Amino acid sequence: AQKVTQAQTEISVVEKEDVTLDCVYETRDTTYYLFWYKQPPSGELVFLIRRNSFDEQNEISGRYSWNFQKSTSSFNFTITASQVVDSAVYFCALTLQGGSEKLVFGKGTKLTVNP
Amino acid sequence: DAGVIQSPRHEVTEMGQEVTLRCKPISGHNSLFWYRQTMMRGLELLIYFNNNVPIDDSGMPEDRFSAKMPNASFSTLKIQPSEPRDSAVYFCASSLDRDLGYTFGSGTRLTVV
Numbered sequence: 764a765q766k767v768t769q770a771q772t773e774i775s776v777v778e779k780e781d782v783t784l785d786c787v788y789e790t791r792d793t794t795y796y797l798f799w800y801k802q803p804p805s806g807e808l809v810f811l812i813r814r815n816s817f818d819e820q821n822e823i824s825g826r827y828s829w830n831f832q833k834s835t836s837s838f839n840f841t842i843t844a845s846q847v848v849d850s851a852v853y854f855c856a857l858t859l860q861g862g863s864e865k866l867v868f869g870k871g872t873k874l875t876v877n878p
Numbered sequence: 879d880a881g882v883i884q885s886p887r888h889e890v891t892e893m894g895q896e897v898t899l900r901c902k903p904i905s906g907h908n909s910l911f912w913y914r915q916t917m918m919r920g921l922e923l924l925i926y927f928n929n930n931v932p933i934d935d936s937g938m939p940e941d942r943f944s945a946k947m948p949n950a951s952f953s954t955l956k957i958q959p960s961e962p963r964d965s966a967v968y969f970c971a972s973s974l975d976r977d978l979g980y981t982f983g984s985g986t987r988l989t990v991v
Binding site: 798800805806808810813856858865866867868869870871 | 911913919920921922923926934951969971980981984985987990
């Protein structure tokens, strides 16, 4: 069975601080896909990134960056120079193969960025 | 592309009543997922369909819950009879086999009083 663990339930930072959200996953399969979603206070789930198990390159998108390490089964998410608009719940998720397979979500990390 | 459309956005009902949640997936997507989000349990998969066929309904809480997908453009999640513990946000998502994007609807916030 697949499992995603986000050990940080809540994180609070001051604006402009860097913050890293941790994600650890479990699967016995060699082919899998990892995702991050953002859920702002308005409630919708917003897709941020998708990464497959064969691509361990780190990715940077503006202030966001992701560090994928198969050796530690981790897919961590860093926000650089955080802003108040980054306040949201962030979910890490895992699926085994193509889009026909279910997404297994972690419990989420609530990030609060204070001005 | 209108995205995944869920209705209603909010539903308040009395315990014992039947509730039907609706979802229209993105045209061309062949997989559809129903998730429930609560504070205690987070985001949990209830059921998913592939090519209109239910593949995994192990997450459906009990017999009071049922889901159908009569065609590729419509799905329903029905709760009968509803109970206060069913209060949650219910999300529908769709995806396409060849494309690993999962698109979520805006959710239906259900309150059972």
